[in-house]
Amino acid sequence: xxxxxxxxxxxxxxxxxxxxxxxxDGLGFFFALIPLFRSLSGKDLSRRGELARRNFDYFNxxxxxxxxxxxxxxxxxxxxxMADTGQISRVRNTLSSVLTAxxxxxxxxxxxxxxxxxxxxxxxxxxxxxxxxxxxxYNYFHFKFRIIGYYRGLKLGQEAGTGFFEDLSKISGVLxxxxxxxxxxxxxxxxxxxxxxxxxxxxIAGLVAIAAVTLLRRKYSPVFSVIILFVLTVVLLSLLSx
Amino acid sequence: xxxxxxxxxxxxxxxxLALDFRGSLRLMLYQPICSGLLAGYIxxxxxxxxxxxxxxxxxxxxxxxxxxxxxxxxxxxxVVSAAVFILVDFRMAGDMSVSGMVMAGxxxxxxxxxxxxxxxxxILRSNLSSPVERVMNxxxxxxxxGASLLHLSMAGVHFLAGFLICLILIPAGYAxxxxxxxSSVGFDGSVDILYIFIPxxxxxxxxxxxxxxxxxxxxxxxxxxTGAVLAFI
Numbered sequence: 001x002x003x004x005x006x007x008x009x010x011x012x013x014x015x016x017x018x019x020x021x022x023x024x025d026g027l028g029f030f031f032a033l034i035p036l037f038r039s040l041s042g043k044d045l046s047r048r049g050e051l052a053r054r055n056f057d058y059f060n061x062x063x064x065x066x067x068x069x070x071x072x073x074x075x076x077x078x079x080x081x082m083a084d085t086g087q088i089s090r091v092r093n094t095l096s097s098v099l100t101a102x103x104x105x106x107x108x109x110x111x112x113x114x115x116x117x118x119x120x121x122x123x124x125x126x127x128x129x130x131x132x133x134x135x136x137x138y139n140y141f142h143f144k145f146r147i148i149g150y151y152r153g154l155k156l157g158q159e160a161g162t163g164f165f166e167d168l169s170k171i172s173g174v175l176x177x178x179x180x181x182x183x184x185x186x187x188x189x190x191x192x193x194x195x196x197x198x199x200x201x202x203x204i205a206g207l208v209a210i211a212a213v214t215l216l217r218r219k220y221s222p223v224f225s226v227i228i229l230f231v232l233t234v235v236l237l238s239l240l241s242x
Numbered sequence: 243x244x245x246x247x248x249x250x251x252x253x254x255x256x257x258x259l260a261l262d263f264r265g266s267l268r269l270m271l272y273q274p275i276c277s278g279l280l281a282g283y284i285x286x287x288x289x290x291x292x293x294x295x296x297x298x299x300x301x302x303x304x305x306x307x308x309x310x311x312x313x314x315x316x317x318x319x320x321v322v323s324a325a326v327f328i329l330v331d332f333r334m335a336g337d338m339s340v341s342g343m344v345m346a347g348x349x350x351x352x353x354x355x356x357x358x359x360x361x362x363x364x365i366l367r368s369n370l371s372s373p374v375e376r377v378m379n380x381x382x383x384x385x386x387x388g389a390s391l392l393h394l395s396m397a398g399v400h401f402l403a404g405f406l407i408c409l410i411l412i413p414a415g416y417a418x419x420x421x422x423x424x425s426s427v428g429f430d431g432s433v434d435i436l437y438i439f440i441p442x443x444x445x446x447x448x449x450x451x452x453x454x455x456x457x458x459x460x461x462x463x464x465x466x467x468t469g470a471v472l473a474f475i
């Protein structure tokens with residue numbers, strides 16, 4: 001690991017700092033690669049400008065996997081003959097789109113709900129290492145993908161995605177089942193505790209709450225659906241006890 | 243430090259977690275289950291912090307964020323709700339008969355903090371495009387310094403936003419919740435009542451993910467096996 005690698009890697013951890021409506025993470029991505037551009041251009045301002053024209057644009061990718069795009073970009077910028085063909089931006093845009101889809105599915109849709117549900121089950125039973133288990137479990141994959149993604153991009157260049165996406169899809173497939181299983185465990189625990197607490201009425205109330213979230217989601221965003229339902233729950237409980 | 247003298251450390255925590263959340267550090271310390279624990283440590287009540295954090299976490303268990311988008315400000319919501327719960331609970335000397343109400347009030351204040359953070363971020367984000375465009379033009383002339391300064395200064399802005407939300411909403415939330423509890427408007431009962439009801443909200447959003455991915459078989463397997471084990475025990 002060279003100083004340049006380190007310099008790029010730590011900057012990638014801040015890629016969404018300046019997210020905005022027009023360029024999304026364009027500035028963040030460019031910022032991460034500034035050490036590379038400085039080393040490539042020296043003090044030549046026109047060369048620096050040329051590098052910025054090619055690499056400072058709209059950029060939107062899964063933040064954890066954006067290191068791979070940075071690695072590929074570095075590899076291509078350092079290769080003679082790649083610079084002026086417009087290929088760099090084409091590869092960057094294509095790769096970032098695929099990584100967004102694959103990365104979001106893996107981290108946001110499958111992995112995070114799984115890790116958080118496990119942590120919540122721990123804490124529901126008063127085992128307070130739940131947050132620690134979650135942090136270790138999540139960050140193991142997080143750091144692995146951040147760092148390996150960057151080096152894979154650097155090593156394989158445009159071929160970085162070959163094999164990687166298939167592997168990611170396989171892991172996602174396995175974890176999807178695990179997430180669903182854990183959700184089933186969580187549901188069972190919730191209903192069991194509800195039944196112990198208040199018998200059948202609580203179980204029915206639970207079913208109504210689940211149905212309400214599903215119905216509200218058709219009209220409102222997921223966040224507002226659960227907020228509305230939480231507020232309604234608190235109001236209902238208040239009315240019942242007055 | 244179970245008092246308002248801990249406001250500054252809590253606000254600093256809110257600021258650092260905002261960096262984790264908005265700056266894509268993504269260490270996940272900002273998730274309420276962790277931020278509640280950290281706020282609890284600052285106030286000397288880690289178990290109660292986890293309790294508040296877990297309930298907030300369960301509400302948002304099945305919410306997924308695509309393309310790096312974030313809607314509700316999780317760090318602010320987690321720190322504020324945990325802090326308000328611990329502070330009010332301490333003031334009420336751990337009175338179990340009102341702990342459910344204290345928790346409900348804390349979570350509502352936490353959600354308010356989260357929404358406030360989100361709207362602040364929306365304003366910031368839409369106004370950031372033109373400065374970014376200006377530094378982009380400078381970069382295309384070969385001058386990178388402005389880009390670095392703008393990008394790094396945004397870390398400070400995110401920190402400040404998280405810091406200020408906690409600084410304002412923790413005392414405000416504490417006062418509002420104390421007033422509500424003192425005037426005894428609301429439901430009686432311990433915090434258990436929320437621990438029973440809130441998971442159903444989380445299940446509703448989790449089910450959406452499970453069914454969307456056509457994983458009903460594994461969901462039902464988990465449900466039935468656990469149900470059988472719990473019934474047997």
